[in-house]
Amino acid sequence: MSKELTENENTLLRTAAYWLRGEMVLRLADASPSQELLHDSAQSNFEISCDALERVGLFISEGDYWRVKDSKNDHSVFAGQHTRSDLDHLLDGFACHSSYVRDLYRHHEAVTPTNNALRDVCLAMVKCGYMECISPKAFEWTDEFGPWLVRHGAWRLDEFEAASQADVDRVLATIPADAKERLSSSTCGDSPNFVRCFFAQWIDGKWEDGEWRLAPNDDWDICLAAALYAELHGK
Known part of the structure; x- marks a missing residue:
């Protein structure tokens, strides 16, 4: 059985899930029936991310589409029990999708988030050892996040x-x-x-x-x- 999450891992799961959900809606809505019913275009970063978001309860698979659950349910979703495996899959989506994100795709350079949602993810990554804060506004990946970055060709x-x-x-x-x-x-x-x-x-x-x-x-x-x-x- 996959181990339970620590407090810091729970924070990372929540912040990464919120940010990743926003990315999926932003990037997929125009080519989908609606903002609540998304098609992943059979593209790996979208497929992996949407699947991970279903694992944590923010998306529901409906045939060829992903239904975005009402954001009002977020509190009840994250009040439930998640495992380390859920976080691993979410980080897998995050790493895969990072190559398509302006603030993240230069994986050997400092990350300077331009929005609060991504900054929250970076701060949570720091607490889990996957990033370090090198200035009040900038972060760097650590070797601890190497498994995810190597898996997706970033390192x-x-x-x-x-x-x-x-x-x-x-x-x-x-x-x-x-x-x-x-x-x-x-x-x-x-x-x-x-x-x-x-x-x-x-x-x-x-x-x-x-x-x-x-x-x-x-x-x-x-x-x-x-x-x-x-x-x-x-x-």
Whole structure:
């Protein structure tokens, strides 16, 4: 079972959900039946974000559309119990969509929010260790948010210090041959797909054949992934 959220994580979930909902309505309403019934255009940043917003109770899936729940229900929605998995998926949508947002898309530069909703998200990210505040108005991503940024191509694995060869050998010795073949294939040839496929089944320090996790999370060891990627793809 996914663990419960801390107070700071709950704050981050709420602020990120409010901001992301606003982004979806802003960007999808013109090509949708209404502001309350959105079509995601089969675009990844919209699909992932809308799905995450459904997980936290702000959207409802209706066939090919997403119905935006009445904002008056926000208090009751967030009075309920959410899990760390819900937050992970929401951050997945946030990271994927960030490449389309003027205040966020330069992922190696400081973030200077131009609206209060995004500033609230950044402040909540600071409390969870995913950003640091470098001035009263500016923020920088930290390595702790690396799993999400690498997954969506905003950062590269070779930007992280690779784990030791001993760690690589130990991990490779425990992964089934067919899984190693898949991780070495062109399907996992770029770092976003490599980390997605590796960490989907590398869970709590071991390979899980019967599981497939969808969203990045704090358990992703990006330094280990960097070393494995270099080993399997000669990078």
